[in-house]
Amino acid sequence: MNCVALLGQPNSGKSTVFNQLTGSRQHVGNWPGKTVEKKDGTYSYNNAKYTLVDLPGSYGLSGNSDEEIITEKFIKGGEADLVCVLVDASQLERSMYMLADFAGMDVPAILILNMMDVATGQGKKIDDKLLSERLGIPVLPFTAADGKGFEGLKALIEKELKTPHKLITAPELGQANGSGSADSGKMLSDGNAKYAWISEVLENVTKTSGEDYKLSKFDNVLLGPFWGKVATIGIILVGFLAAMLIMSPFMSVASMLPKLLGAPIANFLTGLHVHPWLVSVFSLLIPNTIYFCISMAAFVFGVNIVFGFLEEIGFLARAAYQFDGALSKLGLQGKAVAPILMGMGCTIGGASGTRVMDNWGQKMLTMMVVWAVPCASIWSVMPVISGMFFPAWGTALVCLGIVAYIFVLMFVVSRVFGKKLVPEDSRSGMIMELPPYHKAHWKYIIKEAWIKCFDMFKRALKTVTLVSVIFWRFPSAPPEMWRAVFCIRSEPLLNL
Amino acid sequence: MKLSEMKASSHGTVSSLGRDERFLNRITSIGxxxxxxxxxxxxxxxxxxxxxxxxxxxxxxxxxxxxxxVMEVRG
Structure with a gap:
């Protein structure tokens, strides 16, 4: 079996390459004995099968987190026949750090210069031939998000597995500079040695502009302390409206299924003298289950398209900057803003969005906080139901009370579980790159959202079928009862 | 002076990043x-x-x- 591993910093586009190569042939599990997600998948090329392993997202290989230890062990263990190191071509110097960390390992590799479209857009030129000569491994200029160069990548992987190349140069490490404790001193001097090596390797390969950074007018507003928050929240609200527009056709078609299919199927089966028990399975249980699952998947689809777009253009990183202060009070950091906001559209979407968090503890804590956030259908149920029992002012009061309660709940959850999941000494503040604004690659965004939504549909089908069967066999519950239970969450949205 | 005390659009060089290894690792790898x-x-x-x-x-x-x-660098 040909085993290929993907290595790169979180912003290098690693998951894009992984998803585009494997499509839906993925498997998500855990690394043995660890709470770190393991993603692997397969693809075929020229009648040969390849296994692709997505190494856990980390910034380096210095063994400072479970993710880094796993990645280092995996590469050193020789399980991968080839390691594809991904770097961001638009920030070559900084993102080559991963390659500098990898350089000490004696494993065949190729270097993928991803996001060439962004680099070219910034007027950057990279001499990939010279770079390849210096490193001794193939260097491939690439734009993963436009989905075009993948045949070339597969061909290169095939070739390199037959005639592998290893790095011929590495930074000189291990010279302690004497300051501080032995370990931190070594870390500092190693860090400098790695960047020195990078500058050496990149000399005449690309030019580093020494110009100052100027915030665009738009960023000046968006990153401002007050109006920035207003604009950020405004953009997200517009995003939710867009998500609802995207999912409403799917949901309205799905909502017709039970009505359209129920009676004809019942008539048809009764005509065949099928046992009434089976008739109700096919005419009630199955159409309603499918309806409910499609509605849920449509939620996930809409929310993922919008958030995929907001992430890709670089907006979500700016939202994280805005809310880092508020979230650090919950023991979280700015990055948690994306899953929490997604949770306002759909709790499932929010929970799956927690994968952006740095480690397991933060991921779990974010997920718990996401649960406290009411999803779109609860937002619409709140005023409707309270409106039935209270006059207008009472309804407003009830809704306000619920919103206040949400914040209290988030606070309590973070107090109760925060210390355990994210211990005080392991709390790390936001250290995050604000990427330049990108153009969105729609095809990729839709494909990603589709994969997630299909995955969601399959999982929902299993759970909902089980739960519907329980309700349906409940002797005192008429069939309408479970239908009402399942529809109540999605119904109000259909009437918007 | 501390990085948090620097004014916008000023320049500087890092003199010390502290001795917390976890932090050092993160901050070094990001540049x-x-x-x-x-x-x-x-x-x-x-x-x-x-x-x-x-x-x-x-x-x-x-x-x-x-x-x-950090140390502020002028010009």
Missing amino acids: LTEGARFQVVKNDRKMPVLVYVRETLLALNRKDCEKIE
Whole structure:
């Protein structure tokens, strides 16, 4: 079996390459004995099968987190026949750090210069031939998000597995500079040695502009302390409206299924003298289950398209900057803003969005906080139901009370579980790159959202079928009862 | 002085990143090393500090910035 591993910093586009190569042939599990997600998948090329392993997202290989230890062990263990190191071509110097960390390992590799479209857009030129000569491994200029160069990548992987190349140069490490404790001193001097090596390797390969950074007018507003928050929240609200527009056709078609299919199927089966028990399975249980699952998947689809777009253009990183202060009070950091906001559209979407968090503890804590956030259908149920029992002012009061309660709940959850999941000494503040604004690659965004939504549909089908069967066999519950239970969450949205 | 005290659009070099290994590892891998030259792009009260280093715009948590010692460079 040909085993290929993907290595790169979180912003290098690693998951894009992984998803585009494997499509839906993925498997998500855990690394043995660890709470770190393991993603692997397969693809075929020229009648040969390849296994692709997505190494856990980390910034380096210095063994400072479970993710880094796993990645280092995996590469050193020789399980991968080839390691594809991904770097961001638009920030070559900084993102080559991963390659500098990898350089000490004696494993065949190729270097993928991803996001060439962004680099070219910034007027950057990279001499990939010279770079390849210096490193001794193939260097491939690439734009993963436009989905075009993948045949070339597969061909290169095939070739390199037959005639592998290893790095011929590495930074000189291990010279302690004497300051501080032995370990931190070594870390500092190693860090400098790695960047020195990078500058050496990149000399005449690309030019580093020494110009100052100027915030665009738009960023000046968006990153401002007050109006920035207003604009950020405004953009997200517009995003939710867009998500609802995207999912409403799917949901309205799905909502017709039970009505359209129920009676004809019942008539048809009764005509065949099928046992009434089976008739109700096919005419009630199955159409309603499918309806409910499609509605849920449509939620996930809409929310993922919008958030995929907001992430890709670089907006979500700016939202994280805005809310880092508020979230650090919950023991979280700015990055948690994306899953929490997604949770306002759909709790499932929010929970799956927690994968952006740095480690397991933060991921779990974010997920718990996401649960406290009411999803779109609860937002619409709140005023409707309270409106039935209270006059207008009472309804407003009830809704306000619920919103206040949400914040209290988030606070309590973070107090109760925060210390355990994210211990005080392991709390790390936001250290995050604000990427330049990108153009969105729609095809990729839709494909990603589709994969997630299909995955969601399959999982929902299993759970909902089980739960519907329980309700349906409940002797005192008429069939309408479970239908009402399942529809109540999605119904109000259909009437918007 | 501390990184958190630098004014927007001023320049500086890092003199000390502290001795916390976990923090050192993160901050080094994202581009900030001792001796590195940087530009402060934005520094608003109660907000993370925006720093431009190695052609990358970084948002750094305010509390972390209080641990980073820097020297201002003029011109």
